[in-house]
Amino acid sequence: MADKADVIVLGMGVGGEAVAGALAEAGLDVIGIEGRLVGGECPYWGCIPSKMMIRGANLIAEADRVDGMAGHADVTSDFGPVAKRIREEATDNWDDQVAVDRYTAKGGRFVRGWGRLTGPGQVEVDGNTYEASRVVIGTGTSAVVPPIDGLRDTPYWTNKEAIEATEAPESLLVLGGGPIGAELSQMFARFGTEVTVIEGADRLVSVEEPESSQLIQEVFEREGIRLHLGEPATRVRHDGESFTVGVDDTELTGERLLVAVGRRSVLDQLGLDTVGLDPKARAIEVDGHMRAGDGIWAVGDVTGHGAFTHLATYQADIAVADILGQEGPPADYRAQPHVTFTDPEVGSVGMTEAQARDAGISVQTGTAPVPVTTRGWIHKAGNDGFIKLVADADRGVLVGATSAGPWGGEVMSGLAVAIHGEVPVDRLRHMIYAYPTFHRGIGEAVKDLG
Numbered sequence: 537m538a539d540k541a542d543v544i545v546l547g548m549g550v551g552g553e554a555v556a557g558a559l560a561e562a563g564l565d566v567i568g569i570e571g572r573l574v575g576g577e578c579p580y581w582g583c584i585p586s587k588m589m590i591r592g593a594n595l596i597a598e599a600d601r602v603d604g605m606a607g608h609a610d611v612t613s614d615f616g617p618v619a620k621r622i623r624e625e626a627t628d629n630w631d632d633q634v635a636v637d638r639y640t641a642k643g644g645r646f647v648r649g650w651g652r653l654t655g656p657g658q659v660e661v662d663g664n665t666y667e668a669s670r671v672v673i674g675t676g677t678s679a680v681v682p683p684i685d686g687l688r689d690t691p692y693w694t695n696k697e698a699i700e701a702t703e704a705p706e707s708l709l710v711l712g713g714g715p716i717g718a719e720l721s722q723m724f725a726r727f728g729t730e731v732t733v734i735e736g737a738d739r740l741v742s743v744e745e746p747e748s749s750q751l752i753q754e755v756f757e758r759e760g761i762r763l764h765l766g767e768p769a770t771r772v773r774h775d776g777e778s779f780t781v782g783v784d785d786t787e788l789t790g791e792r793l794l795v796a797v798g799r800r801s802v803l804d805q806l807g808l809d810t811v812g813l814d815p816k817a818r819a820i821e822v823d824g825h826m827r828a829g830d831g832i833w834a835v836g837d838v839t840g841h842g843a844f845t846h847l848a849t850y851q852a853d854i855a856v857a858d859i860l861g862q863e864g865p866p867a868d869y870r871a872q873p874h875v876t877f878t879d880p881e882v883g884s885v886g887m888t889e890a891q892a893r894d895a896g897i898s899v900q901t902g903t904a905p906v907p908v909t910t911r912g913w914i915h916k917a918g919n920d921g922f923i924k925l926v927a928d929a930d931r932g933v934l935v936g937a938t939s940a941g942p943w944g945g946e947v948m949s950g951l952a953v954a955i956h957g958e959v960p961v962d963r964l965r966h967m968i969y970a971y972p973t974f975h976r977g978i979g980e981a982v983k984d985l986g
């Protein structure tokens with residue numbers, strides 16, 4: 537006999553946990569189903585541990601910068617103790633059982649296992665059937681493993697193994713120079729690993745403005761990270777000791793190989809066809825209130841609107857309001873922000889210049905290089921960066937912006953407010969920017985808009 541509830545949440549990652557917890561707290565009978573760890577990718581193998589590792593790596597780089605400024609610090613650091621500490625702190629804060637207890641304390645019921653839809657309002661887990669009139673899917677994404685000759689037969693790393701590493705390898709080949717590949721490359725390089733990035737596109741972080749790619753490439757090359765851009769890897773071998781990756785006529789070798797070529801929703805295992813959804817699609821299509829169909833909602837990476845924790849929680853709030861019958865605005869992705877946590881950090885929001893031009897917008901751009909702002913000059917070593925604004929000249933508002941540099945992601949927040957609130961450029965021009973801050977560069981870039 538089926539176990540009945542008001543709502544079933546399939547996948548208790550960032551988005552699913554937020555939805556299940558909020559609905560249970562609101563008094564609904566919720567069954568949350570999770571095959572792995574409650575909390576999902578972010579706290580165990582994603583945002584949190586990677587940013588803890590990056591923080592450690594950046595401290596080493598920052599201490600090295602003391603040379604030539606106030607004095608000299610001879611900093612040596614070993615990856616092992618940092619990795620151990622991260623693991624200890626992560627298990628204190630993001631323990632799966634703590635997450636399950638937190639959720640069940642709100643009144644939710646929890647089922648561990650891999651769920652599959654078997655019909656409208658019906659999910660099966662290990663032979664048991666659960667029924668509810670409303671189902672929320674938050675099954676996330678997995679690392680893409682591209683069909684490169686030989687790759688699948690090798691002990692390659694994805695983000696999971698890279699985050700679980702207890703020692704920095706002597707050398708690391710990284711397939712993919714997107715945000716995850718770039719962040720982990722610089723982090724390992726700063727712990728002493730010889731890193732080579734292989735990227736099929738002709739630039740790193742190609743979702744960002746070309747200026748951001750140029751900046752990150754210059755910094756990486758200066759830090760000794762080797763770049764192979766514009767040629768995809770075509771073959772991979774592992775001889776028991778090391779990896780060899782073929783890129784055109786060149787063979788690159790490394791102790792480890794990290795595959796970071798993107799993320800993909802795995803929909804074909806979810807039984808989507810039984811509820812009229814396409815299991816072959818790249819993502820589950822949702823409307824502005826996260827409805828994917830009758831009695832079905834989807835949140836997070838699986839919706840294909842961007843693989844970010846802040847997006848999963850944003851969509852979770854919207855789905856919860858809709859399920860509870862509360863009025864609220866539909867999802868609005870115009871001011872969607874994201875940060876690549878390299879050093880310099882690249883924070884961006886809204887459209888790139890190219891996206892705005894493609895959308896037929898009458899584009900105006902303004903730029904301010906960070907090193908020539910007062911704060912950039914004061915900062916000296918590590919002051920690489922720029923602020924770039926993309927304005928709609930007809931409407932007199934910003935539609936996109938990038939803030940690359942020290943705390944680039946934090947500086948970007950003001951730009952996100954401007955885009956979200958459609959603050960007229962003229963008001964930004966007549967606003968007071970504190971001296972001497974990095975965000976004062978926004979004022980310089982506004983002046984450059986003309």
Ligand SMILES: Cc1cc2nc3c(=O)[nH]c(=O)nc-3n(C[C@H](O)[C@H](O)[C@H](O)COP(=O)(O)OP(=O)(O)OC[C@H]3O[C@@H](n4cnc5c(N)ncnc54)[C@H](O)[C@@H]3O)c2cc1C
Pocket residue numbers: 546547548549550551552569570571572573574575576577578581582583584586587649650651652674675676677695716805806835836837838842843844845846847848877
């Ligand atoms: C290395 C790395 C760094 C990142 N850094 C950042 C960052 O700095 N900032 C940021 O915003 N985002 C970052 N992200 C992205 C972020 O982790 C994801 O966007 C976020 O976890 C998405 O949440 P979600 O709920 O959609 O999916 P997930 O967190 O992936 O959760 C989905 C859950 O569903 C479960 N599941 C799947 N199928 C089933 C099934 N059939 N039955 C039961 N359970 C199932 C999975 O086990 C998983 O726990 C990073 C990701 C990676 C890999």
